[in-house]
Structure formats: C-alpha cells, structure tokens
Amino acid sequence: MKKAFPILAILSATFLAYAFYEAMFVAPREQTMGNVQRIFYYHVPSAWTAFLLFAINFGASVVYLIRRNDKADILALVSAEVGVVFCTVVLVTGPIWARPVWGIWWTWDLRLTLTLVLWLIYVSYLLLRKFSVSGQTPTIAAVLSILGALDVPLVYFSIWFFRTQHPSPVIGGGGSIDPRMLHVLLINWAAFLVFASLLCWARYRLEVLHRINEENLSLAAMLEEPRFR
Amino acid sequence: MSQTQSPASLPAVVVADLVKQFGRFAALRGINAEFAAGRLYTIIGGNGAGKTTLLRILAGLARPTRGTISILGTKNLNSIRRQIGYMAHPSLLYDELSGMENLRYFAKLYGIEDSRCAEIICKVNLDPALARPIAQYSQGMRQRMSLARTLLNDPQILLLDEPFSNVDAQSANLMVNLLSTLRNHGTTLFLVTHQVALLDGIADEFVAMEAGRIISRTREINP
Amino acid sequence: MSSFTAITLTTLAKDLRLEWRSKDAINSMLFFALLVVVIFSFSFDPTAEESRRIAGGLVWVAFLFAAVVALNQTWAREMRNAVLDAYRVSPAPANPLFLAKALGNFIFVSILQALMAPLFTVFYNLRPLGPAWQLLPVAMLGTWALVVNGTFFAAMSLHTRSREVMLPLLLFPIAIPALLAMVQATNAILLGQDSAKFWIVLLVTYDLVFTIACLLLFETVLHAE
Numbered sequence A: 001m002k003k004a005f006p007i008l009a010i011l012s013a014t015f016l017a018y019a020f021y022e023a024m025f026v027a028p029r030e031q032t033m034g035n036v037q038r039i040f041y042y043h044v045p046s047a048w049t050a051f052l053l054f055a056i057n058f059g060a061s062v063v064y065l066i067r068r069n070d071k072a073d074i075l076a077l078v079s080a081e082v083g084v085v086f087c088t089v090v091l092v093t094g095p096i097w098a099r100p101v102w103g104i105w106w107t108w109d110l111r112l113t114l115t116l117v118l119w120l121i122y123v124s125y126l127l128l129r130k131f132s133v134s135g136q137t138p139t140i141a142a143v144l145s146i147l148g149a150l151d152v153p154l155v156y157f158s159i160w161f162f163r164t165q166h167p168s169p170v171i172g173g174g175g176s177i178d179p180r181m182l183h184v185l186l187i188n189w190a191a192f193l194v195f196a197s198l199l200c201w202a203r204y205r206l207e208v209l210h211r212i213n214e215e216n217l218s219l220a221a222m223l224e225e226p227r228f229r
Numbered sequence B: 001m002s003q004t005q006s007p008a009s010l011p012a013v014v015v016a017d018l019v020k021q022f023g024r025f026a027a028l029r030g031i032n033a034e035f036a037a038g039r040l041y042t043i044i045g046g047n048g049a050g051k052t053t054l055l056r057i058l059a060g061l062a063r064p065t066r067g068t069i070s071i072l073g074t075k076n077l078n079s080i081r082r083q084i085g086y087m088a089h090p091s092l093l094y095d096e097l098s099g100m101e102n103l104r105y106f107a108k109l110y111g112i113e114d115s116r117c118a119e120i121i122c123k124v125n126l127d128p129a130l131a132r133p134i135a136q137y138s139q140g141m142r143q144r145m146s147l148a149r150t151l152l153n154d155p156q157i158l159l160l161d162e163p164f165s166n167v168d169a170q171s172a173n174l175m176v177n178l179l180s181t182l183r184n185h186g187t188t189l190f191l192v193t194h195q196v197a198l199l200d201g202i203a204d205e206f207v208a209m210e211a212g213r214i215i216s217r218t219r220e221i222n223p
Numbered sequence C: 001m002s003s004f005t006a007i008t009l010t011t012l013a014k015d016l017r018l019e020w021r022s023k024d025a026i027n028s029m030l031f032f033a034l035l036v037v038v039i040f041s042f043s044f045d046p047t048a049e050e051s052r053r054i055a056g057g058l059v060w061v062a063f064l065f066a067a068v069v070a071l072n073q074t075w076a077r078e079m080r081n082a083v084l085d086a087y088r089v090s091p092a093p094a095n096p097l098f099l100a101k102a103l104g105n106f107i108f109v110s111i112l113q114a115l116m117a118p119l120f121t122v123f124y125n126l127r128p129l130g131p132a133w134q135l136l137p138v139a140m141l142g143t144w145a146l147v148v149n150g151t152f153f154a155a156m157s158l159h160t161r162s163r164e165v166m167l168p169l170l171l172f173p174i175a176i177p178a179l180l181a182m183v184q185a186t187n188a189i190l191l192g193q194d195s196a197k198f199w200i201v202l203l204v205t206y207d208l209v210f211t212i213a214c215l216l217l218f219e220t221v222l223h224a225e
Helices: A004-026 A035-067 A070-102 A110-131 A137-165 A179-223 B051-059 B077-083 B099-110 B114-123 B139-151 B169-184 C003-022 C024-043 C048-071 C076-089 C094-124 C132-157 C163-191 C197-222
Strands: B013-022 B025-035 B040-044 B066-071 B084-087 B157-161 B188-192 B205-210 B213-218
Touching: A004 A035, A004 A179, A035 A070, A035 A110, A035 A137, A035 A179, A070 A110, A070 A137, A070 A179, A110 A137, A110 C163, A137 C132, A137 C163, A137 C197, A179 B013, A179 B025, B013 B051, B025 B051, B025 B213, B040 B051, B040 B169, B051 B066, B051 B084, B051 B157, B051 B188, B066 B077, B077 B084, B084 B139, B084 C076, B099 B114, B099 B139, B099 C003, B114 B139, B139 B157, B139 B169, B157 B169, B169 B188, C003 C024, C003 C094, C024 C048, C024 C094, C048 C094, C048 C132, C048 C163, C094 C132, C094 C197, C132 C163, C132 C197, C163 C197
Parallel strands: B040 B188, B040 B205, B084 B157, B157 B188
Antiparallel strands: B013 B025, B013 B066, B205 B213
C-alpha cells in the first residue's frame, strides 16, 4: 500500500503534465475565442470529476445509513471534500473564461448555476460535519447528503425552464465539438480522474489514521484512572 | 394497581460489557451487572461517575458505544418502551401548561385514558383541578408532577435521576413511600440520588459507581 | 382515529395552545415581519411598473427571512426542561411529532404572510395582471416547501453548535429550486405575461418529494443523540 502511493503520485503528475501539453500545444486553436478557450480543458473535466465525486458521496451516504459502516462514512467525507475542491475550480475558471470572451463575469446559465447550487449544498454539508457536536455526525451528514441528492433534479429542471423563458448566453457554448478537441478533453479528464483518485486516497488514509488515533486515545482514557474524583 | 410480574428467575435488566464514550471521554468503562425484578436499586456515586449516562442508556435515550443491554428479556429496547418510565432532573414538562394539561398530552402519546391522569395526580398528592401552569409550582410540586408523568403508563421499569433534588422533606417522603409501594407490587426501580438517608431501610440494594464502573453492591449503606 | 393522526393532532393542539398562552413569540414575530416589509420598501423604491416586475422576488425573500426566525423556534420549547426526552422515551412514533411541528410552522408562517402580503401590496401599489386566484396555491405550496424542510433542518441543527446559523445555512441551498419556482410563479401572475403552470407543478413535485423524504428520515434524526 505504502509503495503504491508514490508510484501513483508520479504517474498522476506525469499524466497531468502530458494532458497540459496536449491542451496547450496540441489542441487546435479555437476559431472565435482564441487561446483563452483552452481553459475549457480544465473547466469541463473539473465539472465532470466534481459531479462524479458527489455521486460517490451520495452512494456512500446511502450505504452508511443502511449498514452503519465506518468506511462508507470516511468515503462520503473524502468525496465531499475533494468534490468541493473541483467544484470550486469550475466556478473560478468559468468567469475567467467568460470575461474576455463574452464580456460578462457570470451568467445564470444551466450548467454554471447547477454547479453553483451543488457547491452550496456540499459546502453546507461540510459545515454540518464540522459544526456537529453529536456522536452521530456520520448519520446526520448522510441524511443531508440524501436530501441534497433529491434536490439536484429539481434544481436542474427549475433552471432549465427558467432559461427557456429567459434565454441568456451559455458559457462554453453548445453545439458540436471538433473531434481533436474532444480527444484532448478526454485525455484531460482521464488525468483529472487519476489526480482525484490520488487526492481521495491520500485524504482517506489520513482520515483513517486520524480515527485510529482518536480511538487509541479514547481507549487509553478508558483504562486509566481519572486524576480528579 | 396490578402488574404483570416477571418470573422470579428472569432478571429485569442485564447489562454486559457496557461502554459509553463521548469522544475521548469514557463515561462508562465496562459495566457488567444483572438486576432482579421487583427491587429498588439506589445508584450512588460522585459527579462524573456515569450514573446519569447509565440511566439514559437504559431509557433508550443514548446508545451504547459497545456492549449489550437486555430489559425484560429483550435486546430490542424499542419494543418495551411502554414498560419504561423515565424521570430526570429537568421536569420533562411544559412550563406554560397546567399539570392536568401536561398529563393529558402525555397520556395521548401512550394511548391512555384521560381518567387515569386525574387518578395519578391524586396519587402524588396534587390537585387535578389546579389550573396553575407548572412554572408557578414549587420544586416539590414540580418533581411530584414529573413523577406522576413517569407513572402514567404504569411502567414495569422505573428510571429516576435525582428525583429528590431541592425537594421539601414532605414531598420527598411522599415520593419515597409511593416508590416503595410500587416496588412491593413488582416494579423494578433504579434511583440515582445523593440523598441516601431517604432510602435507608427501603432500598433493596445500593449500587456504588465510580469513574464509569460499578465498584460495589451492598444491602446497606456503608457507614 | 388512528393513533398516528391522534398524536399528530394532539401535539399540534398542544403547540397552538402553548403559543396562544405565551403570545410573546408571535407578537415579536409579527413585528419583525412588519419591519422586514418596511425596510425592503425603503431599500427598493421603484415606480409601479418596475415594482411589479421585482415584487415576486422581494415578497418571497422577505417571507424567507421572517420564516427563518419562526423556524428557529420550532424545537425551543421541547429543548427547555428536556421535554423532548419524554417524547422519545414514549412509544409514540417519530413522524406525528414532525408533522405536528411542520403544520404548526405552516400555520405560523401563513399568519405572517397574511400580514406581510397586504403591506407589500400597499407599499408597492401591486395589482396582479394575471389570474390572481393562482396566488393562493402558490403561497400555500411555497410556504409548505420552506416549512417542511425548515422544520427538518431545525431538528438537525439541534445536534450542532451555532444552531440558529445552521438552520438557514442548510435550508437555503436546498430551497433554491422551490424559491425560484415561488418567485417566478408570483412574477408570472403579477405580470400576466407567462403562465405559472410549470412552476406550480414544480412546487407540487418539490413538496411531495421532500415531505416523503423528511418523513422517511425524521426518525433517524430524532433518535440520534
């Protein structure tokens, strides 16, 4: 286990470097937007990675509520944290891309708004975990995760309909994509997934060690005689 | 008051390897005990000994970190809620309602007739017709009303956490007599208190706790 | 009458009676609602045509803030004197308690709206150009959406530090689709240009989904120590 980690780290770094090379130099220059468009190769894979991680969080939360399995809870925590990081990348790269190209920082388009709402829900999830004083934090957090997941389709449809009534520019554009660009996009997504796995694994191990440490301290407290009567 | 008596051979409560931890603080460090039915157990010990935690776990209000509890022959505490009565230092009553209004509400939760409320209130020497809200009661009256709420459902297991604290002598004696009568009719009582003198000669056993463990069980109070 | 319904109704009756006896909560809440309307009117002081365009948003944001103040009080009485312990120890199931609390909040917030809506109409010279009767189902569905989740999150906040902050923090993100629907539906009715039908259907869906979800999950939350 310990040996695999540095190997994965190097693999991840290499892959990301290669993906960067592809995105910056190999991918064709976009017609209307120019080189700014290359941020697309970071914006979109981050979004897909974040959504995947949030889906994992939902799955882990359901498993936790059914089985009360500690590992499921740690996975839920980890996927939420790393997911928020990638989600933040989406929300930051969006405006950076939009401003030079469309002249506006933000537009309430479907994808960006959905990403923002997901970010809000998961930040509130992390805050709940942080502020919880009960020993039942995993249970309460899992409940919130499920309610958040139920909310997502409703968010999607509400914004979709709003947009059909009040059309506005869509950041990232719609329509077809040049196959060479798609190729680079997928390479970047794969690199992001490897990197995300690395992050999740590192965080997972850290959390496991943290909990073992807490348990040992509790056990020690339990066995020793108290100093104050 | 008739009660289904558990057979003499079956203990009312069995606790095995009970551990309760709040984060790093170990409130209960491994309790192993059997408690027979129809007895009055007085639990004594200093602050932080784990007495309240033990009672709350028996009441089903807290979950053990490790270990098992068996009450009236079952580990599924949800199934025997009807048989449990719990009383704590807070009154567990609504301040703005009168005694009768409070009991009528709780009676509905148990599916008990209204008439029983008046009956129980009389049993603790209070007036069912008293319209004053609980907030205006004296501490003795409040604790007696809290006891009345606890006895509404005619429970087989009574868990009482500091029932006599700040209570006048007359109320305290009345409560002790009432509890003693219940014990004689087969109820199993667990009573946490600092005022051991009140139960001298009445309690069947004194269970001493310290630092999350039971350190002794005696028939009489140690001098 | 099944015991489920009986317990729900008796708990609701008890809460209404308690509210009526103390009256301090509702009085301060009503005054707070009035203040919110006045402050909004100062801050957004447009002409009549403009106000009709933004009134939907204003009204519902004002309701939201007033509702949060009310929702934070949901479990306050049960926490005093540890009365909630008495409920948890009893064989009564968890859901009647939730429904009673949610219904109580619904009544409470509706009373606040009944005060605030006419005031908004007066301050902003509102006159609906669309079918005005639709405002009633929109108001009721929207209020239930806020109240059902608000009551649930209030219960979840009991297990946290900073309870009063935690409730809006959890509620607002998840309420976004419902909020959008309420605002757009109200705007559609006031402006009379589009149909509010889609938004009403969305609100019904939201209400159904979350009422069922909260009922399924409340027991877990109630019995978490």
